[in-house]
Amino acid sequence: MDILLTALANVVTPTALLTLVLGTLAGILIGALPGLSSTMGVALCIPITFNMPPDLALILLGAVYVSSVYGGSVTAILLRTPGTDASIATALDGYPMAAAGRGGEAIGMATLASLFGGLVSVIVLLAIAPPLSKVALAFGPQEYTWLAIFGLVTIVGVVSERPVKGVLSAALGLILATVGLDAFTGEQRFTFGQGELFDGVPLLPVLIGLFSVSQAFNLCIPRDGGVLSGEAQRMQGRSLPYWADLKRCLRTLCRSSVIGSVVGILPGAGTSIAAFISYNEARRHSSHPETFGKGEIEGVAASEAANNAVTGGTLIPTLTLGIPGNAVTAVFVGGLTIHGMIPGPSLFTQHAESTYTLIVSLLFANLMFAVLGLWLCRYMVKVTRVPGAVLGPMILLFSLVGTYALRNEMFDVWLTMACGLMGYFMERWRYPAAPLVIALILGPILEVNFRRAMQISQWDLTTFFTRPLSLALCLLVVLALVIPLWRRWRQRQCAVA
Amino acid sequence: MDRAMTFHGIDRLVALIAAIVCFSVAVAGWGMRGDAGVFPIIVGGLGLLACVWLALTCRRAEGASQRPAPSDRQRLGLWCLGVVALLVLIEPVGTFIVLPLFLIFNLKLLARLSWRTTLLLAVGFTLGIYLVFARLLAVPLPAGWLAI
Incomplete structure (x- = not known):
């Protein structure tokens, strides 16, 4: 309890609140602008946090993350163009509502649902993360090896329509993770004599390159990159939903928030998956499912509560086990490490104050985006009309200067650029970038723990199956491999039938 | 390509x-x-x-016979030219000279903005970068010619 009060005291200082407001504003804007993702927003903010105290840095990154997920709903409702993939399901009912002159009501419900989902997910995070971190303290190298494999298997299976492309992307990430001085023997591996690579491939230039610079390419090269051409609906009607509608949606809000939090905990499953599952569940449980897709306020509530509930859920495995479940939490890991905080169970003991400050600040960030979102949404539609060719060069310059600021090395700038180019072609050629980044993070965890376990057991592979916890995690990996294959096989059988 | x-x-x-x-x-x-x-x-x-x-x-995959959406080669060329020039010149010439030039080049040629808007955005953005990185965060960005 004391630690929570200390965290609360850290968040309510004027500097922290100002950081929270700025982070929330930036996040809403990034979320609203199509082409800019939550991942990119958090990646761009990391260099700014470099000289900040860790608490403030985490507050900023957390605020950008949660508010960018919400920001996508505004353009989804008023322009039928979701700012992020999290809000695709919101557009299904949000835009018809706006077209019928109920845009204000739709945005009001999206805001309240996002707030509800966000708050539930933070409570789940607060309830689950500390006990899970205590369990994780009992993990040995065998368990960490299986955990890293589990993280890789799940992300590969979900992010690409062809798993082989995910496997190749992850293999490339694992190869990059082997670069640098070997932690056990001191052997130089694939450094080509470059001193900058002795500590391994720096994570942040890779992240910023793959997620920010590649977006700058995407915005600038197409003639109409990032320009929204849809017909904008005006914010008409009341700006908050009716009390009767809120009461009617309460069950949907609760159900969607739980779905979002659970989906968030699973590695690989993102905000859009949670939003669609919740949307379908809301339709299935509705007494008038025929109204869904034609301007049903419950559809907006389901989608938005779920996608914001994912935010807290994704942080559970990231903070407690050091296993990022998706691209944005992978970037978050980068943000934590530059402040000397290594994600994992020790985060809740060695850096307890900063960790709890982050969690409490997420509560405030949710409240903040609700207030600022309702106030600013009518102006945000104008900002989304800024052409991509104007935003692109600015994003590129900010990314490059930010990368340079991390270590004052031009090598990092060139690396960022190379990764940006690679990210551009990966997207163009339909190769997912998230497995590469997650493999780059999990690679060292996997290698160090695998070799440690092998050395302890004197190269006896059965060590990975003889401990109860290790065996349980092994079964989890098997399930993660088998379930998608079984689903695919069933789909094929259904198609044949 | x-x-x-x-x-x-x-x-x-x-x-x-x-x-x-x-x-x-x-x-x-x-x-x-x-x-x-x-x-x-x-x-x-x-x-x-x-x-x-x-x-x-790969041959059996869905959409295997399709091609990626065509990209505007002229814009791609201009963009790459600008980016390479930026990377090569940033150290010898200096961040605060190359940054606005890169922005002017792109905003004028790719975004086709008016000179007034272009200059306003280029100077404003560079000033923003200077205030955030050079002043607030004290990052020693390459000064180039301005160091003399």
């Missing part, structure tokens, strides 16, 4: 290049001291398997 190729052609090319990289990593791992090479051998092998799998299945 990729306009003439279908997705399955691209996948084959990627599989070939990645296979060479993975094979090299695995071979290099073989020659490493102690158990330092175990992980490179495993991941190189995993990568090789993925390459074979990709090469064997």
Whole structure:
């Protein structure tokens, strides 16, 4: 309890609140602008946090993350163009509502649902993360090896329509993770004599390159990159939903928030998956499912509560086990490490104050985006009309200067650029970038723990199956491999039938 | 570059290049001291398997005969030219000279904004970068000619 009060005291200082407001504003804007993702927003903010105290840095990154997920709903409702993939399901009912002159009501419900989902997910995070971190303290190298494999298997299976492309992307990430001085023997591996690579491939230039610079390419090269051409609906009607509608949606809000939090905990499953599952569940449980897709306020509530509930859920495995479940939490890991905080169970003991400050600040960030979102949404539609060719060069310059600021090395700038180019072609050629980044993070965890376990057991592979916890995690990996294959096989059988 | 190729052609090319990289990593791992090479051998092998799998299945994949959306070559060329110039000149000439020039080049040629808006955005953005990175965060950005 004391630690929570200390965290609360850290968040309510004027500097922290100002950081929270700025982070929330930036996040809403990034979320609203199509082409800019939550991942990119958090990646761009990391260099700014470099000289900040860790608490403030985490507050900023957390605020950008949660508010960018919400920001996508505004353009989804008023322009039928979701700012992020999290809000695709919101557009299904949000835009018809706006077209019928109920845009204000739709945005009001999206805001309240996002707030509800966000708050539930933070409570789940607060309830689950500390006990899970205590369990994780009992993990040995065998368990960490299986955990890293589990993280890789799940992300590969979900992010690409062809798993082989995910496997190749992850293999490339694992190869990059082997670069640098070997932690056990001191052997130089694939450094080509470059001193900058002795500590391994720096994570942040890779992240910023793959997620920010590649977006700058995407915005600038197409003639109409990032320009929204849809017909904008005006914010008409009341700006908050009716009390009767809120009461009617309460069950949907609760159900969607739980779905979002659970989906968030699973590695690989993102905000859009949670939003669609919740949307379908809301339709299935509705007494008038025929109204869904034609301007049903419950559809907006389901989608938005779920996608914001994912935010807290994704942080559970990231903070407690050091296993990022998706691209944005992978970037978050980068943000934590530059402040000397290594994600994992020790985060809740060695850096307890900063960790709890982050969690409490997420509560405030949710409240903040609700207030600022309702106030600013009518102006945000104008900002989304800024052409991509104007935003692109600015994003590129900010990314490059930010990368340079991390270590004052031009090598990092060139690396960022190379990764940006690679990210551009990966997207163009339909190769997912998230497995590469997650493999780059999990690679060292996997290698160090695998070799440690092998050395302890004197190269006896059965060590990975003889401990109860290790065996349980092994079964989890098997399930993660088998379930998608079984689903695919069933789909094929259904198609044949 | 990729306009003439279908997705399955691209996948084959990627599989070939990645296979060479993975094979090299695995071979290099073989020659490493102690158990330092175990992980490179495993991941190189995993990568090789993925390459074979990709090469064997790329023709059957959905949309394999399609081509990537055509990109505007003129814009791509201009953008790349600007980016290369930015990277090459940023150290010798200096951040606060190259940054506004890069923005003017792009905003004028790619975004086709008016001179007034272009200059306003270029100067405003550079000033913002100066205030955030050079003043607030005290980052020693390459000064170039302005250092003299």
